[in-house]
Structures are given as C-alpha cells and as structure tokens.
Amino acid sequence: MNPAGDPNVLLQAEDLLVRRGGVTVLDIPTLDVFSGQVLALIGPNGAGKSTLLLTLAGLLKPARGSLLFRGERIGNGGFDYRRHIAMVFQEPLLFDATVFENVAAGLRIRGVGRAEIVRTVPEYLERFGIAHLVKRSARKLSGGEAQRTSLARAFVTKPEIVFLDEPFSSLDPPTRDALTGDLERILRETHTTAVASTHDQTEALRLGDRLAVVNGGRIVQIGPAAEVMNRPIDEFVASFVGVETVLPGCVLRSSDGVFTAAVEGGEIQAVGHLRPGERVLCCIRPEHVTISTNTPPPGTSARNAFPGTIRKVAPLGLFHRVRVDCGFDLVAYVTRQSIEELSLEEGKTVMASFKATAVHVIPRSGAGPG
C-alpha cells in the first residue's frame, strides 16, 4: 500500500509477530504510522495494545518482523531509534528526584549541556502547566501532576514519535479530561506524530486522526476516526466503539447554548457553548435517532430532522440497524415491529430525526480528522 519511500509514512511495521510463553500475543501483518498524525489504538484490556506500543517503540523484540523508521530498518538493538522516540506509560514512572530533574532526565541521558537544559526544561514545564512545581519532589505530586511531569519529560527531547500507553486511565475523570485537552493541544501545536492506546472512545476520538481497533493481538480495523466509528466492519468493532454516527464539523452559529455546525452534507444543531469556527466531532448514538415515514409532526422537540434514503437494514439481535443517507450517514436502531409497521426497506425515503441534546459533542482543536 505504502512503499517504504513514502515520505508520509514515518514508521512502518511489517509482519510483526510477538510470542509470550509459546502463545502468539501480537500478529500485525502491516501497520503504517503517518507523519504528523495521531494514531489511536482502541481495544479492550488484554487486546495487545501495550505489546504493540512496546514493539513499535523498539522496547520489545518481536519473534518475527521488522520496523522501518523513515524507510530504514531499525538496527543496533534499537538504540539510535530510541533517541528519536519517547514513551509515556500508564504509571508516571518518575525518578526519585525533583520535577525539574525528572523532566531533564531524557536530555541528560543524551548528554545535553547544562545551559541548554536550564533553557529548555522550563519551557516544557510551562507547557504542561507544572512550572510552579519545578522544585517539588516527584514523591509529593498528585496523580495528575505526576503524569504531566511524565509527559513533559517525554516531549522535552522533541521526539519524532511519541508512544502513549493509556496515559490517563488511572486518573480521575476531571483530571483526565483536562490532561487529554492539554495533550491534544500540544500534539497539534508541535505536529508530533503519536501512537496512543486507550479503552475510552471519547479519548480516542479527541486525540486520534486515525483509529485502529485492536483485539486478540490483531488490528481488526484501521482508518480515519470517523470512518471506523461510522462503518465498523464487524460486530466486535461495532460493540466496542459503540456504533456512533460521528460527524466532523465546524461551528457556524451559536446562541443560548445551542450551536449549529456544518457537517458534510448538512447542518446539525447541538448543545454546547462553542464559538463559530471551532471544530467539533458530533456523535449521535443510534438509539437516539428516530425514523418516521412522514415529516415530523409540528410540535416535536427534535431540532434535527433530515430527509434521507435507507441504504441498509441489518438485523442486530433484538432490533435492526438502519443506515440512512441524509447527505451524511446516520445510523438508527429500530425494533422489528417498527420495521414491519413502517415497512422500512432499502431504497425507501424516510425522515430521520434526533434531539439537539442527543448529540455528544467532542471539541477538536486544529485540523479535522482524516
């Protein structure tokens, strides 16, 4: 697909196989990490996300296969390669020293001079909001502060690619939300290529340009974030990503906490205090989408109603999954009874509607996905 010389491919894995105790824990025929993009690995615990990250970072030797960094095979035990990368683990793994010394660690290891360290470190402390903790012992940090220190330590070496292994999963929700926002901003600002694993789909959507769903040591599906969310290739992916309709959009107008966003093929209304021009991902769960065969009766509270054509009706356990093309794809769950009563079938023209409050809005700075 992408030849070794493709300048957009920063890291390429070929035919990776990792065994542990005679059991294959990772089997990746091919994987490309594009320059300047964030690849989010999403999957359940034990799916092989960490193993994949460690292997990509050159920290775990695969039984078979190779890694190409900028088209060149990684050799010398990965030492040269390791000086181009950084990794952040779920635990902060800080040294028993001050925050400053921790952030300086990667630079010291590289033999960077004192003057340069004193100049660079504060900039990154500032960036990650821990400048006031500079002299604090790493033992006295809160979970969020410690993880910020770990992130600053990773980014201060200006790595060409950063690997993040569920970096926020042990933090409480507000801390996690704040850190995800900061990380996203810094990744976009610095145009750093990254591979991040998570089992949280909101986090994956916020950070990832591309999404890879990992299960049983294999990549089940990979592609632009919205595509994976909207077109899961199988039941596992569908159940894991939650089968949301994900629409990348841009805020047009906003008033009284309701905004209108332009998405491909239409405009939708959603709730949130956002300013015109901001980029968002609008996620709509299929159970929130109503399908009717006529125009919505006057007096409905659904602020979003779109005429469209049914593209696909597929049975899914107790209900059916109906995909409607309204200029963009919208997925709805419909009971069997409704399918029969409304005689919903492929090619039929219907009205799909959902409330503005049903839209899960994920703000995204910088460029949209894909």
Next chain:
Amino acid sequence: MDLILEGIQKAFYLIFTLDAEVLGITLLSLQVSGTATLISLFIGISVGTAVALSRFPGRQLVVSLINTGMGLPPVVVGLFVTIFLWRNGPLGFLEILYTPTAIILAQAIIATPIVTGITLASIQHLPANLRLQILALGATRVQMVWLLVKEARLPLLAAVMAGFGGIISEVGASIMVGGNIKGYSRVLTTATVMETGRGNFDIAIALSVILMLLAFFVNAILTQIQQRERPR
C-alpha cells in the same frame, strides 16, 4: 553490679584519655571492616543488579544461594579462608594468614552475599516498567543500569548498614584468620573475647562500649541520610 559500673567507668576513662592500645584496636577495626564493606559493596551491587536484571536458566538457584549466603556463619567462612590461606593451601603462597588483609578477605566474603541479596531485592522492587521507561528516554544499557541503581539508593543504604553491621561485630572469622596478634591484627571483637577470657572485665566492657558506639554512630549517620531523603 560493681563489676559493670567499674567496667563502664574504666571504659570511658580509656576512651577519653585516648588510650593508645584501645585507639589502635578501634582504628584497625574501622579500617578492616570499612575496607571489607567497600569491597562487598562493589561486588554485591554489581552481582545483585546483574542477577536482578537478567533471565537465565538456573537463576532461581542462584537467587536461593545468595539468600542462603546472607546468613553465612562467620566461623565457617573463617575455617575455609584459613584452609585456603594455610601455608600448603591453594592460596598459601600469598602468605597473608594472620594479617589484617586476611581479616578483610574473610569479612568481605561474609558481607558480599548480604549486600548482593539486598541489592537484588531492591532492584526487583522497582516498578517493572521503569527499565523500559529509562530505555525509552534514550538510555544506553549502561545508563539504564546506573539509573536503576540510583533509583534504589535508599534501600541500598540498608545494604551498607547490614553489611558493615554484620562484620564489625563478627568475631569467629577474625580470630581464626587474623590470629588476634597484639598491635597488628587485634580488632575490637577479638580483643573483647581475649580480655573476657583473662577476666579483665573492665577492659572487655570498655571495648564492648566502643564497639556499640561505633555501630551506633555509623548507623545513625546512614539512617539520617535515609530518613532525610524520605519525605513521607
């Protein structure tokens, strides 16, 4: 009771008047056990770290041997060092039996497994991913090992204390390989044994007090460092 009080009185008299013989014995004890501790730290930290970080067949056995070695009886060490250094022994040509060097050798053999065992345990107690994190920071293998040892520095202080404490108070090996020669290879413990045997309890008590004070001060200093670095 009088015996003990008089002994303690005499002890402080000997200490404060800087009695030449007592001072000589004390300094030799410090020098011998200090040197032996340094040697054991060098070997023990290297071997302990190497075993902690590597995986090889028979590793379990090696770890068991190290742990057993932590309780090596000094007399057994004394016996084998004596045999090796005996005139006809394998190392007889060195001609160091009944010298302070022989005591250093025996004490280093006693302390090394202690330091090795504690090092092994403290390196293994570091978070499992720390090694990978250090490598991901761009470290060479040597830098990685150095940073891990540095990270384990507080528990390693315990290794210094345990090693030094174990050998400064040890008597069996010192008397067997050192010979308790006056003004030459007589250390605090061997002198105490001898003076007690002769019924010179006052001097024996004096030597014991010095021994305990020495052990106390060395440990107090190291504890100070350890506790200062531990904020919680």
